[in-house]
Amino acid sequence: MHTLEPLLAEHPFFQGLDSRYIQLITGCASNVRFDTGQYIFHEGEEANEFYIIRHGKVALETLAPGHKPITIQTIEEGDVLGWSWLFPPYRWHFNAYAVELTRAIALDGKCLRTKCEEDHDLGYEFLKRFANVVEQRLQATRLQLLDVYNVRT
């Protein structure tokens, strides 16, 4: 597992995090790979991990009756996939599948949640970073919502 520590340390998401914590987190990390079309998680399932995408592309998808599944966002190299592991009821809100061969580092959410409860400083560091991710995703989503390319005629 120690081979993952430098990968985590150099990732922008963990920038500025104490090396003691990086070590701690590495304990919860594993290398994963998803083939094209492979589902990573489904809406409603227990959200027990999050992923740092190293290569590839993941689509966030939602299903509506009578419609083909809609892709609302793609998560790409360097992005973070998944924050539902942080907040009750700890369930995924969307489907996620690999659009192309994707390699990622998976982090064990349950394990991290426990560590965050024990060490609130660590918990704060995580929440700070995830708040940033959520904020950026929200801004981007709002722009998508505006549907700016659509013109009322």
Place this chain on the structure above:
Amino acid sequence: MAANLPNPMLPQPYRVQKMRRETPDTFTLELTPVNGSGIPPFAAGQFNMLYVYGVGEVPISISGDPDKRNCLVHTTRAVGTVTKAMRELKIHDVLGVRGPYGTHWPVMEVAGSDVVIVAGGIGLAPLRSAMYQILAHREKFGRVVLLYGARTPSDILFRRDLEQWRAHFDLEVYVTVDRATGSWRGSVGFVTQLIPKAPFDPLNTVALVCGPETMMRFTALALEKRGVKPDSIILSMERNMKCAIGLCGHCQFGPVFVCKDGPVFPYTHIRDLLAKWEI
């Protein structure tokens, strides 16, 4: 004494040589002058006023190559009376042309820089002219990147051009859509999401931006956040125009007339105006 000034409100008749439906609501016209005279020179980013007989006249960006003067190429959405009538024109039909008008993309003026083109929706039309010009003089520029956002995959404009550009080794093309169905294998997300990681040097870059005003505003912010200087961010504005020669007053945007002080503006010139609602 009779005035012998030329009348700037007289259209020149041009014949439709080609009509191509690009997407469900967008089409491209190729026009040549009826009287066989030459096409006046134009610069990328300029527009013409196109007149449909008996219906009306509207400003449409030129989307063709400024170095190819055998025909005039315009791409537009069919959103109003005139453009919808224009879409029904057949080969050899005649329409009226006045122009070219307006300021242009500062392509040749920024030799030596990286160039980032950020296009949203129909905004790719006037930027295609700039891209043609850049590729014709490729050695003059550093890295060249195109970031293009469309509503859905079926709204992607100029697919053939995009594929050809993508095939260039010295050009990066990134396309994203606001939403897609499962068969789309590309990115989904707003075009501004492409900016943080696009391969260009923000301190030595000129950004050419065109699309809906909201998209341009947020794009300018994202570019600035990345480190691009505000006077290196160039936008193309759109306003109601009846004359295109600074006399009808419709295109005023604060103190500037979009038809003659624009439509292409450095961000610094209009930044305060963009932030004001209903100005």
Place this chain on the structure above:
Amino acid sequence: MPENNHRKHKTSRAATRPKAVFVVEADHFQQLIDALRARAYQVIGPTVRDNAIVYDEVTSVADLPIGYTDEQEKGTYRLQQRGDRALFGYTVGPHSWKKLLYPPVLRLWQAVRNGNGFKIVPDQQKMPKLAFLGVRACELNAIAIQDRVLLEGAYADPNYKQRRDNLFIVAVNCAQAGGTCFCASMNTGPRVSGAYDLALTEILDAETHLLVVEVGTALGLKVMEDVQHREATEADKEAVERIVAETAQHMGRTLDTTDLKDLLYQNTEHPRWEEVASRCLTCANCTMVCPTCFCMTVEDVTDLTGEHAERVRKWDSCFTLDFSYIAGGSVRSSAKARYRQWMTHKLATWVDQFGSFGCVGCGRCITWCPVGIDITEEARAIRESSTTTSPTHKLVIEK
């Protein structure tokens, strides 16, 4: 276009010395109208119609509003009898000279079907030579302002140019200020200055009724050869200055123009805009009566058979909802945005666009507003509670 044939329309505010100063008895004034008509000028001057003083063709002194004056206030215009025989004892009415130089409706060209194409036939009307009789100082300024807009840009308006080139101007110094006048504040009057052919000042008392005539051009001098006159004395000239100075003291309104452009640029979100919008009907009266408003639209129409089409230019107003329409909607859909656009254009952005204010202080917009909105009051309200929270426009229009 040969420069030497182009009459330069001076817009400078410096008082240009007249070529000559004459005095014409009121009884001989008809000779001036006759002299102009003899030179094939159509004389347009003030006349009473529909309870207002409007501009229309005059052939005789009797057509002028002799003995009339106007009482003007917000949303109010009434004609009154003066009790004397003054020829020019009033100020300005609902018409401005732009009605003749930049007509409300003008066909630009026609098109005729031709196979699956069409042929454009420009309208080549021979313009009549016009002589304007009774152009007030504010109006002379307004003409100069429209000259800058319509003749000095990259594209000049050929029809305006034709009308303008043949124009003979008989200006008039105001001997009374109107209830809504503020030319003194805008530095456009009451003293006539600028490019005129003749400038009149009417002197009327128990013993005398005469007009002092300042001659501005060689053409004016020629016309005066056919009008009985004598040389003006120093006393006559002093009388003119006294009259004008008196008028300047009695302006119905004032407008503080100190840093006015920046004031309006810095107050785009002032609550006053919302307040005035609650009163404004966006009826566009103000833009129609304003002597400098130049916004227009073009309409492309065809006849029922489709064989003939034409393009017609018409006055337009930034107050209309579709003035700023682009695909998806109007940029300025609220009344607040439209009122703000008009007033900011007149008193601020016009300065950046054309080098002067667009307002000449004639007061028409105040008089003819059906709800009595007063541009001087609005400017004062904003100045008195100016907020500088919104960033200044730092706009330099680089040419």
